[in-house]
Amino acid sequence: MKQLAQQAMDTARLKGARYADIRIIESRSQTVGVKDGVVDALGDSETIGFGVRVLVSNSWGFASSADVTSEEIDRVTALAVEIARASALVPGKPVDLGPPVRSTGTYVTPIRIDPFSVSIEEKVGLLLNADAIVRRNPGVKVSEGRVISVRHRKTFANSEGALFEQTIYECGGAIAATAVSENDIQIRAHPDAFRCQGTGGWEYILDGRFVENAERVASEAVALLSADVCPSKITTLILDSSQLALQIHESCGHPTELDRVYGTEAAFAGRSFLTTDKVGTLQYGSSIVNLTADSVRASGLGTFGWDDEGIPASSTPLVKDGEFKGYLMSRETASQLGLKSNGCMRADGWNRIPLIRMTNVSLEPGTWELEDMIADTDDGVYMETNRSWSIDDMRLNFQFGTQLGYEIKNGKRTRLLRNCTYAGITPEFWNSCDAIGNEKHWKLWGTPNCGKGEPMQVMGTGHGAAPARFRNIRVGVFR
């Protein structure tokens, strides 16, 4: 692979590229799904291919192919150069990539159990065991479970001398119960709403304790059908860490992507309210809000050795003591701010160009015990596990729904609530945060389904959070 990668760089130079990089990727994924006592999906997928990105003068080109042969490397590299020359027909400003990147070495996700060494029988057995417990509850209409195992082997080279290999393992999964009445549908999932995934081996799945939580998932789904509807009011809101992880993803992660700020996602994913004049001046959140982007935390879905431009994994603050500090960046966008990239360029496969993507964007832990936070709340709502999510193209106006809620009265959880929703405006919401759970309650969640870019890319991102409290939030937004 290294030879082929080097060949592409030589061809790109010969054809006139002033910069080039190549990623050759072999991927394997295996999915097991069960539903209502039978196997619903059992698939094994293996793909291979490469993508060549070139910069000719100040214009980019990218071409990719599934045929990893010497002849195809030459053809596709030449095609990438031809495409870059076509891009020059509608030219932009000069492109500065900053200092050269010459990363070398190898990286492998630390794993305890290779997920591809675990038998299909064991994977099916785990899910069917949980499924059987869920279906014991006669109120459950649909019971389902799913696990996925992924391995990417990447070879990267660029025309500046970088050449490395990395192998990334991911595992994830969840179980869920759906209960149905004449007028309503209620869902409970564990550990998260079909989105719990991280880098790691099969141990990540075992830590999810699907079987141990199956009965609770079923009984909560059924109980929700007869629960009271979340009241419509302005109140205090406490979010569990998994819902807060998605809140971070949508209202912190996306607006700090610098390509959005510079407008290159304007027609699709959207732009950002965090324009460059706000760095160091905007009080994004209250003084206890600290947000970090890292690609080094164990089990994070944004954890790797190098990003897809060869920048080593790192950790950088986005919000410090509530003040907006910086962005998720690529080499090209960082240089426009006079900075170096913090390594956030990621592609979802060999056939896609790298884009600025979240790594692990997390809310750092605070000092509170969750029970103290509830005891300290006179009137409010506690919400847990995402059910729906929506946010505007500037990442300001959001509305989320959760699977479950509890009313809080006089410092105690009282009645169960269904169809819980809350809404707000990003900086107002984060400035209303007055309590964050401590390290004990902090968990690094994974969001495997973040869509961005054209053609659409689906990326996994990590988000750590502990439960947190927000004041004066509008809840119960629906008809």
Added chain:
Amino acid sequence: MTFKEIADTILAASPAEQTEVLYRRRNESLTRFANNHIHQNVTETNHEIIVRCVSGSRCGTALSNSTHLDSLKNLPKTAFELAKQQPENPDFKGLPEPAPLRLTNGFDSETANCSPSVRAQGVGTVCRKAAEAGFTAAGSMTTSSMSFGVANSRGVFAECETTMADASTVVMSETSSGWAQASGWKLESVNCEQLAEEAVRKTRLGQNPSLGEPGEYTVILDPYATADLLSTMAVDGMGALAFQEERSWLNGRVGEKVLSSMVTMVDDASDPAGIPVPFDAEGQPKQRVTIVDAGVCRGPVYDSYTAGRQAGAASTGHAIESVTERMGPLPMNLFLLPGTSNVEDMIASTERGLYITRFWYTRTVHPRDVVVTGMTRDGTYIIRNGEIAGAVKSLRFTQSYLTALAGTQAIGRVGKTLWGPGACHVPAIKLERFNFTSSTR
């Protein structure tokens, strides 16, 4: 290798009782622009071979993108091993038998052979027109061709070639933005001059917007927003799996008049106004299915699995391939049949309302009633006394699409084909009531 050679190799090597081969070879190119220049320009050549093997009533699936002989021969073995390691599924009645296919034409050689420079010229037109108006443009233009084939050991053999062209842009001023999109299976469906003019016009009209007041409005939806009604309702319940699991809005409503009698929704993959394709992921003929007929709910679409678990049901040719999950059948060629109106008349007949270009980030809050929240985007205009009185900033809505469509007051006579990722063909629509819950400052 041809699809026939690939299928013959796999079927001959398969140890399974029944075997299915799905093949897709795709060439897709996309030119992306922002700030009035091309910033991303990509092309991809890929193929996927998905093999489904059956042992008893159990299925295993394997996917590869390699056409090497060893890989092709290994695929059915992998899929068969997966099938054997699971309990029987009594709902699975086996792979379907061959059925006569209707020929469709959805291939255009000009689209298949579109060069990077032709796309750059189209994109350049949009950027130039935006710049001439003092605005900036962002967007993309895509051209693709696909060879698609399905074969199985029971005699199904179907193959076709299709093409797709799509361009979209958002044109921006300091205070506003405007959207336009065009899609079709022919490159000539995408007229970049018209695209730019539409988006520039919208941007100009939207300058200096005021803060929109939340509340209930009569709305006039451009086809871009109408498309969201159909695609959300498709996912939330036009497929038989959702219906059988009782999470569909069709549950309890089949035979009932739920929407306005002006509303008829059909799925029709043979209509050249959409993106035609003759068969589904099981090689079954795609049938024209009426899901809502003059406001009356008729029923969902089926694949062979969902048909096999429901007495009296048959596949309508709406299987979706997937290795990772059973998504169930879905309508991928939806049409909202046209009415007799147009946007100008709809505005003129509105005392107080909103004219909305498109919706953004719509998510279902309650699937049974298709209660959806989302934002307006790239052009929201206030109507007073039959005229556009100005623009408002984007608003958030939380609204049952069923209730909204029950109050349909007019449907446009001209439809627009839109891709994203299924095809739909939709006109503008006027709805009596739509509930907006907040605005963005």
